[in-house]
Amino acid sequence: MEVIYVSHDGGTHWIDAKQRETKTLEVAISQSQPGHLIRLIAGTYNISQPLRLPRSGTVDQPIVIRGDSGVVLDGNRGPDATVSATNPGASRFAVFQLIDVDHIRIEEIVIRRAWPSAVYIENSCDLSFAGLDISDGTYAFYANGPRTERIRIRACRWVQDVAIWRTIRWDEIHDGKDEDGNVIKVPYRYLNGAFFGSDDIAGEVEISNNDIRDCYNGIRMDVSADNVGAPVGTFNRDVRILDNRFSYIRDNPVEPEAIAVGWWIGRNRFFNCHKLFSQDGVRGGFWYYFGNICWFDSRPGPEGDEYNGGAVFKLGKGGSVPQPDYVSACLHNSFFLRQKYIKKGTTRGLINARNAIDHADPTALPDQMMPLDQSFLGKQEDIQLSASPPLPVRFEGDLANHPTYPAVFDPYDGVLHDPRPAEGPLFENSLAGQFDLAECHRVPYSCGLEIPLPDGTTWHSPRAYWPGAITNGRVIFGPEYVPVDIEYVRSLPIPG
Template identity: 75%
Template sequence: MEVVYVSDDGKDHWIDSKMRPTTTLEMAIVNSKPGQLIRLIDGTYRVKRPMPFPHSGEQGNPIVVRGETGVVLDAAQKPDPSVSASNPGQARFAVFQLIDVEHIRIENLNITRGWPSAVYIENSRNLSFRGLDISDGTYAFYASGERCHGIKITECRWVQDSSIWRAIRWDEIHDGKDDEGNVIKVPFRYLNGAFFGADDIAGDVEISRNDIRDCYNGIRMDVSSFNVGAPIGTFNRDIRIMDNRFSYIRDNPIEPEFVALGWWIGRNRFYNCHKLFSQDGVRGGFWYYFANICWFDSRPGPEGDEYNGGAVFKLGKGGNVPQPDYVSVCFHNSFYLRQKYIKKGTTRGLVNARNAIEHADPVTLPDEMMPLDQSFFGEYADLYLSAMPPLPVVFSGDLANHPAYPDIFDPYDGVLSCPRPATGPLFENSLAGQFELRESHQIPYVNPLEVPLPDGSVWCSNPEHWPGAITDGCLIQGPDYVPVDLDYVRSLPVPEVQATSS
């Protein structure tokens, strides 16, 4: 590749045992072309305006922007309160803007104070981001447009605001409404964003081996009201969220909006997160949650913040709201909880199998870390789970130590099978992050778990695996990723939404 050297002043510098001419980063991007490596030498770069890429790379000849160790891009922007859980658009600031381009890679940079976005993507394809250390911003990455696909984000880190978990109230970030339905804009609304946000993108997104912490949301992918009625699979398809670490997430680590098809959420670690998996009013399906580990040692919010309960699943609100159209499977995960497993709501097609679910003993924890009488589920009147076909809800083979388990399933006829109730701790030392099952629970299954995949095939688990994410010291790998076969999925019958009482 042709190497273009970049410095903060654009002058000659001693690089690799030789004085070499350099250019500024802005000029390097303006003049970029396929097959170039734009290499930034150590230094702090002041970013005064967005940097759009005017040209694309080519397959096999991408444009690569790569920083040496110690490169910092400081945008010196202030928070933008006009962006809150919304598409920032190309008119607002972003350090890098990738609009109608393809085959571009950005690697090994520190980016700070890039409000509202460090990276803004629109209708672009085949993009790769690796080793970016991003702080501040409503979004680290935001993607928009139905021609967006082929986005890969790996080994990046984002810290949005280190005070968000403990010092800021949830309802000071999330807008409210008055009695007349008018929006009440709250003071920290500019934090209502995500590590990766999206609006109306096709999909094919891989987010893996990232460290996502001290933020409001992890991954939140939306569909605009204009496109809500599009055929399932048009948007938010083939998303892989694998091997990441989510820490101190004030709202949801994983939150699709309206529709999601073929989401793979595997081998992640969730540490001090509020509500893990949101399926609230989301159509689609073939969602796979496997080999994830979740634990806590802290409760969110300052004194008086009532939004600190949390749950593993955030389900739909019932009534005639959208519901999943296809199956989803949550299997072989390890949960150490202070919160409910499901607080309220309704769903269908959820198979919850072979998880290890340990509720902490509140007596052994600091005061007010969790309720002394924390329930497994929310109130029966607020939760609707049905074993009725064609998309029954199934809980099978889970190991759980909650005192109400398995009796809590009595009102849900036919939902529960093969429960493994337990007393006392399930894991070696949950607070220390040691999630090997205690010896008395190291019991394999007789038959494999059959998991339907979005191409019509079936993956079978190893029946020798124990409950939870770890067997014999090894993290369960789960199934290999299989992209959605749209012809197959769209040939499946889609049940009507049924009104519920929840």
């Protein structure tokens, strides 16, 4: 590759034991060609206009933008209150704009004060981001357009605003509605974004080994009203969310919207997160949650904030609200909870199996950390779980210590199988983040577990696995990723 040296002033600088000519970042970007390695030397770069890549790289000759240690790109922007849970679009600021380009890599750069987005993507593919340290913004990354696919984000870090978890009320970020249905715009609406947000993208997204913290949402991928009727697999397909750490997430770490198929949420760590997995109003399926560890030592919100309960699953409300079309599986996860497992809603096709579900003892926690009478599930009239075909719900082989377990499932005929009730703590030291099972619970299963995959094959969970995410000191790897076989998935019957 040809190395293009970049400095904040475009002058001559001592680099790698030699005086070298440099370009400004704007010039280097505008002149970039396939095979260029654009190397930024240490310094603060003030970005007044978006850096828009004018052309693509190639498979063999990508365009690479890489920072030395000490490189900071400062957008010098304050919050844009016109962007809240919406597509920011190409007309708004982003440090990098990748529009109709392919085969671009951006690596090892600190980005500050980029509102509403640090990186904006539109109808582009084969993009890779690694080692970016981003703070501020409605979005760290936003992707848009049906040609957008094959996006990889790894080893990045995002801090949106450290005030979100404890200081700002939930309903000061999320717009509300009055009695007539008019939107009430709230003061911190510009924080209603995500580490990765998208609209109408094909998919093939991998988000791995990132540190995502102090934000409203982690990953939220939407489909616009114009495309909600598109065939399953057209949008939000083949998404891998693996080996990340989510901390102090005020709403949802993982939130597909409208339709999604082939999502793999595995081996993540969720620390102080409100509602982990959202399936509210989402069609599709073949969603897999495995090897994840969830725990807490804090409750969100300031005094008087009513939105502080949370749950593991956020489900749809039933009636005309869309429901999953295919199976999903939540298996071999370890949960240390102060919240309900399911607060309300309904789903179908969920296989909830072999998790270790430890509800904390509220009397051993600081006052008001969790209700003294916290329930395993919400009110019976608020939750619908059915074992009826063609997409029955099954809770099978879970280890749980809540005093109402397994009796809490009595109203849901045929849903519960092979329960493992327990007393006392399930893990070695949950508050300290030590999630090896207590020795008395290290009991493998007598039979295997079969999980349908989106290519028509089946994954078999080893019988030697213990409940939860960790067996013999190691986090389980879980089902091997396989891409969605569109023809197979579309051949399956859709429940009426």
